[in-house]
Amino acid sequence: MNRLWLRLVAPITVGLLFIGLWALVVWFFAIKPYVLPSPAAVAQSLWNDGWSLLGSLWFTLEVTLLALAAAVLIGGLIAVLFSLSRLVEISFFPYVVILQVTPLIAIAPLLIIWVHVLSAAAGTADRPIIALLVCAWIVAFFPIVANTTVGLNSADRNLVALFRLYGASRWRTLWLLRMPTALPYFLTGVRISGGLALIGAVASEFVAGTGGAETGLAYRILEAQYRLLTARLFAALILLSLTGVIIYLVLDGLSRLMLRRWHESVAGEEER
Amino acid sequence: MRIVAGLTPPSSGSCSVALDLAPGRIGFVFQDPTLMPWSTVTNNVLLPFRIAGHPGAEARERAVAAIEAVGLAGFQAAYPRELSGGMRMRVSIARALVTDPDLLLLDEPFAALDEITRLALNDDLLRLWEEKRPTILFVTHSVFESVYLSTRIAVMSARPGRICADLPVAVPRPRQRVTRSSPEYVAMCDMVSAALGKAMGTS
Numbered sequence: 001m002n003r004l005w006l007r008l009v010a011p012i013t014v015g016l017l018f019i020g021l022w023a024l025v026v027w028f029f030a031i032k033p034y035v036l037p038s039p040a041a042v043a044q045s046l047w048n049d050g051w052s053l054l055g056s057l058w059f060t061l062e063v064t065l066l067a068l069a070a071a072v073l074i075g076g077l078i079a080v081l082f083s084l085s086r087l088v089e090i091s092f093f094p095y096v097v098i099l100q101v102t103p104l105i106a107i108a109p110l111l112i113i114w115v116h117v118l119s120a121a122a123g124t125a126d127r128p129i130i131a132l133l134v135c136a137w138i139v140a141f142f143p144i145v146a147n148t149t150v151g152l153n154s155a156d157r158n159l160v161a162l163f164r165l166y167g168a169s170r171w172r173t174l175w176l177l178r179m180p181t182a183l184p185y186f187l188t189g190v191r192i193s194g195g196l197a198l199i200g201a202v203a204s205e206f207v208a209g210t211g212g213a214e215t216g217l218a219y220r221i222l223e224a225q226y227r228l229l230t231a232r233l234f235a236a237l238i239l240l241s242l243t244g245v246i247i248y249l250v251l252d253g254l255s256r257l258m259l260r261r262w263h264e265s266v267a268g269e270e271e272r
Numbered sequence: 273m274r275i276v277a278g279l280t281p282p283s284s285g286s287c288s289v290a291l292d293l294a295p296g297r298i299g300f301v302f303q304d305p306t307l308m309p310w311s312t313v314t315n316n317v318l319l320p321f322r323i324a325g326h327p328g329a330e331a332r333e334r335a336v337a338a339i340e341a342v343g344l345a346g347f348q349a350a351y352p353r354e355l356s357g358g359m360r361m362r363v364s365i366a367r368a369l370v371t372d373p374d375l376l377l378l379d380e381p382f383a384a385l386d387e388i389t390r391l392a393l394n395d396d397l398l399r400l401w402e403e404k405r406p407t408i409l410f411v412t413h414s415v416f417e418s419v420y421l422s423t424r425i426a427v428m429s430a431r432p433g434r435i436c437a438d439l440p441v442a443v444p445r446p447r448q449r450v451t452r453s454s455p456e457y458v459a460m461c462d463m464v465s466a467a468l469g470k471a472m473g474t475s
Contacts, residue, residue, distance in 0.1 A: 158306040167295030
């Protein structure tokens with residue numbers, strides 16, 4: 001109980017001290033608001049532009065969550081395929097790595113052209129959100145593939161022998177043994193991917209720079225930069241960080257819920 | 273043992289087992305309990321049935337019976353991490369017994385346990401064997417354990433693994449705690465120790 005209290009109060013105190021120091025520095029050196037706005041000015045901007053920024057946040061969040069969902073589904077599927085066939089794994093894994101290590105910013109313009117061409121060919125309206133989605137997905141799916149593949153291949157060798165002894169099919173072994181073994185690895189991958197999906201969504205939006213109806217928080221940051229509305233830039237930044245924290249907390253909570261009965265990382269926590 | 277179970281092909285020669293070795297006819301207990309940490313005791317014991325398909329009411333009854341037979345009634349819903357080493361080994365034995373196998377392969381199952389737990393599990397194993405009389409192949413490094421449990425002892429040398437002696441055990445049954453101090457038991461232990469020493473080339 002006492003420790004929980006400390007866990008809340010200690011970081012909040014540090015935060016408040018930091019904000020106080022920030023306000024003091026801005027006031028003492030008379031820093032121009034477009035260089036570093038005071039905390040009060042940022043709060044003011046959050047209050048004034050909050051609703052409009054939240055609208056943009058919703059767009060960014062939509063890209064992030066869709067990309068994460070796609071990363072979980074497709075990443076998990078790729079990992080299962082890798083675990084079923086060693087040949088598939090060694091043939092395709094290098095390309096997964098290439099996709100991962102190529103700087104996203106360098107792929108984004110290409111994807112935007114393709115989506116534009118494709119939607120023109122299909123006769124539909126241009127949907128830049130698809131390009132953003134693909135970009136964010138590329139960033140987010142690798143940790144899930146890498147972690148889950150390791151997990152699927154980490155089954156206890158004696159249990160594998162036991163499954164053979166009882167005549168288990170490959171699918172049965174996958175379902176009853178390899179997948180549960182991989183679950184903690186997979187969930188760690190998902191937690192990393194949650195943060196990466198947000199980064200991917202913001203980074204690709206910077207490149208795409210979409211204006212008009214579909215405007216995300218990244219675009220609002222660029223806009224605030226051009227107009228030297230630094231307080232608004234800070235407000236948008238705070239919303240982004242908060243979103244990242246919430247995504248992490250939700251994924252972490254979900255992972256704890258799934259592992260709490262049996263996995264040492266969660267179930268053994270009270271004893272540590 | 274892995275060769276007998278059909279898990280590893282023999283490097284030379286052949287291995288024949290005079291029993292029907294369809295899935296479920298062999299039970300295997302490893303040196304470690306080898307349980308699935310994400311499954312409850314019941315689901316671990318049900319594993320052979322879960323591999324074959326969806327376990328029905330009959331399978332569940334057999335699992336309950338097997339768990340009771342190893343003395344773990346009341347722990348059906350527990351997860352392996354909540355159990356002691358000896359209890360985990362009991363779950364492993366229950367899982368091997370649940371299909372009512374004709375052949376039970378036990379690979380140093382009690383080696384990692386403390387002496388008290390080991391003696392208790394020795395007695396439990398004898399009791400379970402008396403009930404169904406499956407063929408049990410039991411690997412151990414303990415001369416005392418081998419004499420206490422077996423009807424026949426094969427002494428193996430290491431590298432290359434060869435059977436150096438095949439000794440029938442004449443210690444009368446039922447074997448109980450007092451058996452351990454009987455003259456037949458002590459004499460048999462001496463004999464097996466001598467055979468083992470010869471196999472190792474130390475005497």
